[in-house]
Amino acid sequence: MRLLIVEDDAPLASGLRRILEAEGHAVDVTSRGEDAVSAASSERFDLVILDIGLPQMDGFEVLRRFRAASSGRGAPMQVLVLTARDAVDDRVRGLDLGADDYMVKPFAMPELTARVRALLRRSQAHGGPRIVHGPLALDTVARRAFLRNEPLELAAREWAVLEVLLAKVEKIVSKEAIIQAVAGWGDDLSPNAIEVYVSRLRAKLEPAGIRIRTVRGFGYMLEEFKG
Amino acid sequence: MARSLRAHLLRLLLPPIAALLAVGAVVAYYPSIEPATEAYDQALFDIGIALGAHVRVGDLEGKQGYAFELPSAVEQVLRTDRYDTIYYRILSPAGFHIAGETELPVHEGASGPYDAVFKGQRVHVVSVRSPCGPATCLVLVAETSVKRSRLMREILLSSLLPQMLLAAATLVIVWFGVKRGLGPLESLSEEIKERSPRDLRPIDAAAAPEETRPLLVALNGLLEQVAEASRNQQRFLANAAHQLRTPLAGLQAHTELALSQPASDAVRAQLEQVRQATIRTARLANQLLALARAEPGARRDPARVNLKSVVEAEADAWVHQALARDVDLGFELEGAPVEGDAFLLREALANLVHNAIEYSSRGGRVTVRTGARNGHAFAEVEDDGPGIPPAERARVLERFYRVPGTSGTGSGLGLAIVREIASGHGAGIELGEGAGARGCRVAITFPRG
Numbered sequence A: 001m002r003l004l005i006v007e008d009d010a011p012l013a014s015g016l017r018r019i020l021e022a023e024g025h026a027v028d029v030t031s032r033g034e035d036a037v038s039a040a041s042s043e044r045f046d047l048v049i050l051d052i053g054l055p056q057m058d059g060f061e062v063l064r065r066f067r068a069a070s071s072g073r074g075a076p077m078q079v080l081v082l083t084a085r086d087a088v089d090d091r092v093r094g095l096d097l098g099a100d101d102y103m104v105k106p107f108a109m110p111e112l113t114a115r116v117r118a119l120l121r122r123s124q125a126h127g128g129p130r131i132v133h134g135p136l137a138l139d140t141v142a143r144r145a146f147l148r149n150e151p152l153e154l155a156a157r158e159w160a161v162l163e164v165l166l167a168k169v170e171k172i173v174s175k176e177a178i179i180q181a182v183a184g185w186g187d188d189l190s191p192n193a194i195e196v197y198v199s200r201l202r203a204k205l206e207p208a209g210i211r212i213r214t215v216r217g218f219g220y221m222l223e224e225f226k227g
Numbered sequence B: 001m002a003r004s005l006r007a008h009l010l011r012l013l014l015p016p017i018a019a020l021l022a023v024g025a026v027v028a029y030y031p032s033i034e035p036a037t038e039a040y041d042q043a044l045f046d047i048g049i050a051l052g053a054h055v056r057v058g059d060l061e062g063k064q065g066y067a068f069e070l071p072s073a074v075e076q077v078l079r080t081d082r083y084d085t086i087y088y089r090i091l092s093p094a095g096f097h098i099a100g101e102t103e104l105p106v107h108e109g110a111s112g113p114y115d116a117v118f119k120g121q122r123v124h125v126v127s128v129r130s131p132c133g134p135a136t137c138l139v140l141v142a143e144t145s146v147k148r149s150r151l152m153r154e155i156l157l158s159s160l161l162p163q164m165l166l167a168a169a170t171l172v173i174v175w176f177g178v179k180r181g182l183g184p185l186e187s188l189s190e191e192i193k194e195r196s197p198r199d200l201r202p203i204d205a206a207a208a209p210e211e212t213r214p215l216l217v218a219l220n221g222l223l224e225q226v227a228e229a230s231r232n233q234q235r236f237l238a239n240a241a242h243q244l245r246t247p248l249a250g251l252q253a254h255t256e257l258a259l260s261q262p263a264s265d266a267v268r269a270q271l272e273q274v275r276q277a278t279i280r281t282a283r284l285a286n287q288l289l290a291l292a293r294a295e296p297g298a299r300r301d302p303a304r305v306n307l308k309s310v311v312e313a314e315a316d317a318w319v320h321q322a323l324a325r326d327v328d329l330g331f332e333l334e335g336a337p338v339e340g341d342a343f344l345l346r347e348a349l350a351n352l353v354h355n356a357i358e359y360s361s362r363g364g365r366v367t368v369r370t371g372a373r374n375g376h377a378f379a380e381v382e383d384d385g386p387g388i389p390p391a392e393r394a395r396v397l398e399r400f401y402r403v404p405g406t407s408g409t410g411s412g413l414g415l416a417i418v419r420e421i422a423s424g425h426g427a428g429i430e431l432g433e434g435a436g437a438r439g440c441r442v443a444i445t446f447p448r449g
Helices: A010-022 A033-042 A059-069 A088-096 A109-125 A156-166 A175-185 A191-208 B005-052 B072-080 B146-181 B183-194 B210-259 B265-294 B307-324 B342-358 B414-424
Strands: A002-006 A026-030 A047-051 A078-083 A101-104 A130-133 A136-139 A144-147 A150-152 A172-174 A212-215 A219-222 B055-060 B063-068 B086-091 B097-100 B114-118 B121-132 B135-144 B303-306 B328-333 B337-340 B365-373 B376-383 B428-432 B440-445
Touching: A002 A010, A002 A033, A010 A026, A010 A109, A010 B210, A026 A033, A033 A047, A033 A059, A047 A059, A047 A109, A059 A078, A059 A088, A078 A088, A078 A109, A088 A101, A101 A109, A109 B210, A130 A156, A136 A156, A144 A191, A156 A175, A156 A191, A156 A219, A172 A175, A172 B307, A175 A191, A175 A219, A191 A212, A212 B307, A212 B328, B005 B072, B005 B086, B005 B121, B005 B135, B005 B146, B055 B121, B063 B097, B135 B146, B146 B183, B183 B210, B210 B265, B265 B342, B265 B414, B303 B307, B303 B342, B307 B328, B307 B342, B307 B365, B307 B376, B337 B342, B342 B365, B342 B376, B342 B414, B342 B440, B414 B428, B414 B440
Parallel strands: A002 A026, A002 A047, A047 A078, A078 A101, B328 B365
Antiparallel strands: A130 A136, A136 A144, A144 A150, A172 A219, A212 A219, B055 B063, B086 B097, B086 B135, B114 B121, B121 B135, B303 B337, B365 B376, B376 B440, B428 B440
């Protein structure tokens, strides 16, 4: 994957670069927002790690220009915003401007790499007809699921719940969010019904090592597949 | 020293009012005294004419001779005055005494009535020219001033009394009028009194009375300075946060990078120490910034915040922290709307959750709750860890205090921050035991919304 790091703090930028290169990505680094905008307009990056506190053109402005220039063709460029500021408004503003994820400095590298993986996965899943999660593959066009290359029978609502969880691997998803995503089906869904679908999904997926964790009183999280 | 504006105003008003009173009395007195005394003079004049009519002129050895006999009717008039004594004197055209009181003084050239002293009394004298043959005799009629003085007193009194009443009324009106007039000032002071210390908006001078404007302008100037200082502090904190966190992020990145590379066990152990120290430093920096943010000067305008939403927004990060320590983090969330600063509330809850996870053993359970009890919104975090002994509960809220013998790498700032933020929101903190008298439960209860 092709990554761009926009960070004016040289030690941090070089550290991030080496960590992400170790993950097997091709990484470019720039310290100026203007350069990032021009680089993104001429080349294609799968993901940009963007610091908000840049000199001159700040990260919000860079993000705004990224989104204004996005052509809409192909998978959208994912943007992970980094900030050292802690104002809640910053996060809201970043997400409003189209950031895909948000991290406050300092952060643990495993968390960063996990988020980067999740974003890249999302970028691949987006627009593509095929979602892959370890041994699980979903053909969203034909609406067919495969586990270890074997066809997997999923009821319509099981499919819907699984799609919601797959869109946010390693992120907790509230029951309300699942109900909302599945509510297009017309009738009322109780949280208990969601529990039933999740337990059915577990029964089908856990033998293959795919785990759905329960977050007590909140919802679920599809764990990253660890093989 | 407190000076009463009313007393001051009265002190200022009293001398001019007294002066006006005096002038008013004089102005009212003279116009009314004149017609009254003229009537008395006219009576004396009439007596003079009557007396003059009774002077008889005779020829005596080629010289004029004069005789006068007091007619009983006139004598009657002279005697019937109850208050005053009336004297008279008649002089011949040559100025010789004809009749009456010889001592009654004559003022030559006096055109009208005049005052004189006679028999040690003040008298009012009227002179009448009365025809005596070809010439004229001079008839003086004098009257003591008892009636006149009385009249003057009465007139003076009758004109002064309303004036004094008017003055008294004026003072009373001033006394209460000032209170009423200062009403807007009082409501202004009420408005200022009821303001939140965080509300540094200028006071609306348009609605205030004209006279208080200079005061308001000065006050607004001061408010603006305080607000500016507060904005400076917030800017400083934002910059300090950035300047501290970015190098720490770099340090953490390189330490973890070094740890991912082949190295001897000794080097790895040292790198791990560096990594732990970095994490602690980062956390400490965050806490100090949060503490500074919670200071009254740095606070921002309160907004409507639902604690449930605050927790939901952080739940993902907290769950990952908990999973890293094999702790089961759960939620029991009901709506809990409060007035406050979302950032600080998040910081307070993050500290409680962090503590609970930090002090839980592997496999422990931590529960975050939000909701309302008896109309009070609350948020609480409960764990099943070692808990806080009752004797230590008051002290753990102090800055940098740590319960003796506790493990972990805390700075002792977490609960102090929670306390600071809670008190800034008018909320109370309650430390207790978790379910089944195990572990620790910290609840923040907010004032009724």
